[in-house]
Amino acid sequence: MSEPFNDYAAPESEAELAFEGALRPKNLSEFVGQTKVRTQLDLLLRAAALQGRAPDHILLAGPPGLGKTTLAMIVAEETSQPLRMSSGPALQHAGDLASVLSSLLPGEILFIDEIHRMARSAEEMLYLAMEDFRIDIMVGKGAGATSVPLELAPFTVVGATTRAGLLPNPLRDRFGFTAHLEFYEDAELEQVLHRAARLLELELSDDALTSIARRSRGTPRIANRLLRRVRDYALVHETPASGEAVDRALELYDVDALGLDRLDRAVLHGLISRFRGGPVGIKTLAVSIGEESDTIESVVEPFLVRSGLLARTPRGRVATELAYLHLGLPVPEQIPLA
Numbered sequence: 001m002s003e004p005f006n007d008y009a010a011p012e013s014e015a016e017l018a019f020e021g022a023l024r025p026k027n028l029s030e031f032v033g034q035t036k037v038r039t040q041l042d043l044l045l046r047a048a049a050l051q052g053r054a055p056d057h058i059l060l061a062g063p064p065g066l067g068k069t070t071l072a073m074i075v076a077e078e079t080s081q082p083l084r085m086s087s088g089p090a091l092q093h094a095g096d097l098a099s100v101l102s103s104l105l106p107g108e109i110l111f112i113d114e115i116h117r118m119a120r121s122a123e124e125m126l127y128l129a130m131e132d133f134r135i136d137i138m139v140g141k142g143a144g145a146t147s148v149p150l151e152l153a154p155f156t157v158v159g160a161t162t163r164a165g166l167l168p169n170p171l172r173d174r175f176g177f178t179a180h181l182e183f184y185e186d187a188e189l190e191q192v193l194h195r196a197a198r199l200l201e202l203e204l205s206d207d208a209l210t211s212i213a214r215r216s217r218g219t220p221r222i223a224n225r226l227l228r229r230v231r232d233y234a235l236v237h238e239t240p241a242s243g244e245a246v247d248r249a250l251e252l253y254d255v256d257a258l259g260l261d262r263l264d265r266a267v268l269h270g271l272i273s274r275f276r277g278g279p280v281g282i283k284t285l286a287v288s289i290g291e292e293s294d295t296i297e298s299v300v301e302p303f304l305v306r307s308g309l310l311a312r313t314p315r316g317r318v319a320t321e322l323a324y325l326h327l328g329l330p331v332p333e334q335i336p337l338a
């Protein structure tokens, strides 16, 4: 089996996290794109401020790297409240959550990343807390155990998930607002890159900007990452950050003209060479290329579908004509897209 690939849209390293931190927009007006979500969020926060109450709980859903953590930070900034960061994988017992909830300050924003990965017992505690600002804490063990109610100060949960469909309904229903983040248009990514280049004091030609944006998979995190690679290239080769430097740098990192990386291409190649272009189930496809089906489903598939290279049909995933053309392979006479 081949070596598993990295989750391309997840932060790669501590250095990348620090770099991202420096480039994060601090308020809603600096946040590029997602116009609808921005307007909805703005209204929700302003209404809460006018009424002097904590804003409704907010669920941010969408593929990685589109700005969920950034938006959670912006909610804290815009409401002038402290932010507590946590994540589903860190909340594996109800006790883990109880200790976070019981130490929240009044009005605090509790960010729970990957909220779909919380333990079931913690989920149950969370939806009671979100609704009634109260939790029941078990004291003692066995037959003598009793549950003691604990009142909590009002707070706002901002949950982030790449898999909104995995959240149980009772939890999903406790969010007053669900924002569905969409992939960014190239022109929006150009704005993200323009801002980042300015902050990095990097001179980027217009064609370089366009070329990086087009290859960023509609994702600001990837746009910023590619910008970093181009900056490195320009620095080491003592050359301006031109369109040509972008081509050379990105070729070196296996990013093709559409922005597909090694994993995207492996999925398409696997689908075409091992399953005659499909239809095939996502799990079977993932196993065949030695990758987690969760990564394929939450990172690779949404982008390939959006690019028109992969189609979801009731019988499984199918490579489109464009996929064959993009990979330079002969297009079969019949493609089962029904």
Ligand SMILES: Nc1ncnc2c1ncn2[C@@H]1O[C@H](COP(=O)(O)OP(=O)(O)OP(=O)(O)O)[C@@H](O)[C@H]1O
Binding pocket: 009, 010, 011, 019, 020, 021, 023, 024, 025, 030, 031, 032, 033, 034, 063, 064, 065, 066, 067, 068, 069, 070, 071, 113, 160, 162, 192, 220, 221, 224
């Ligand atoms: N709308 C935006 N405008 C400008 N920069 C953005 C925007 N959205 C995201 N970014 C940048 O992209 C990077 C990744 O964003 P962020 O960490 O918020 O993504 P995420 O959706 O939380 O990802 P994950 O699900 O992997 O945690 C950050 O450096 C941030 O500055």
